[in-house]
Amino acid sequence: MENIRVQDITQLDPKTLGILWTDGKKSALDVVMLRRKCPCAACIDEWSHEPRLKPEDVKDTVRPVKIESVGLYALTIHFNDGHRTGIYTFKYLRDLAPLASSGD
């Protein structure tokens, strides 16, 4: 996970984000899961790293509005519940979902 970055980003279905990485691997990420795993300081305690956000706080109907790159190392998601402070580093995203090889 030295310099692996995003090669392409797509919406796979109404609730799945697809990322093709520069090493050819693919991730399919459930957007509700992404909202529940938001790494921002309001959702995960900065000092204790204990989650502050409870899974039931996030409705299953939450969806992104827009996904944007942050520098060369991360992306941010604006959710339709108004939450937009999470910066998802590429490393974090790679760790969140099982990877599939290209061409699957």
Added chain:
Amino acid sequence: MGIMDRITERFTSKGSTKQPVTLDETTVLNALRVVQDPDLHKDIVTLGFVRNVKISAATGGLEGQHEVSLEVNLTTPACPVKEQLKTQCEEALMALPGVSSTKVTMTASTRGALPLNTGSPVAASLGQVKNIIAVASGKGGVGKSTTAVNLAWSLAKSGSKVGLLDADIYGPSIPLMTRLNAGATASGTLVEPPQVDGVKIMSVGMFGQGGKATIMRGPMAAAVIKQFLSQVAWGELDYLVIDYPPGTGDIQLTISQTAPVTGAVIVTTPQEVALIDVRKAISMFETLKVPVLGVVETMSHFICDGCDKKHFIFREGGGARVASEHGVAFLGEIPMDQGLVQASDEGKPYVTSHQKSPVASAFASVAGAVASQVSILHAENKNVLQHFSLEWVH
């Protein structure tokens, strides 16, 4: 494994070398696959460097003998291993049956980033600039401008088209160091930069009166820098070297936000008190997502003219240490030299005034290392989606 071992292995693994092989472009290309680019870690055929393969009957009419001529197009004219690659190509070709002579021409087209969006405010000025290299330091007085000048001149000497922007608004030293006495001329809505030895130069020192201080608050300084990046006719350049002011302030931020900076070269002296500020400079570039190309150490040592002993006046090895700490390349060390100081004061870039000196070759090797790092960066970023925005469809 050496090149000859690889050639031998290739032929022996395929069985008998005595068997007559038809000599065609495919045979030639396959033979060249043993030649690796040491920076990009791929062979020169896969990298698409080999062009214009021509096979003709050998002069002198030797039966069944051929001359193979081809071109190897590298990613930068400043490639430090150009001669080594050429020799390896010749050896690989000569090992082919039926080849009696070779003609390998080394050329280069500098790779650059993706073209700028035409709507960009810097498109008119920087649209044809392939790479922008920031020369920065945490601390002042470490030889940043001297490094910037000699880096620019070394790159230009190797055949690249180079520009040098002096972004040190408050202490512009480039005009003195390059004997720049011409002013800028207007060219339409843009300003045409003057040239010294073929290097295009722009500095705040060209305006205003010599000896008088530039007294500006932050927003004014930022506006001047923005003009240098958006209203100067830089034209077609392989490298635009930007001599940053020291520190991590307003101007550094403005440049990095305004121009698509390819990467940064950090200059430092070896002692700990300088390294503290280097770490801050590296951290600034990491925050701004400008890749750090590597660290150059200046004033590394002084060679005594009486005893030829190296004296490590500012301690030893600091530059290499800080580079490895941050996982960036160590680009080289420049020794202390009275002649370098004198040449800078007299406005003679040392790499041209003292071509054969150890300091000049140290600068040339730094320039080669910088060019290599830029090429590696482009190879790594080939498939990277740099800036993206995806609207979710409901």
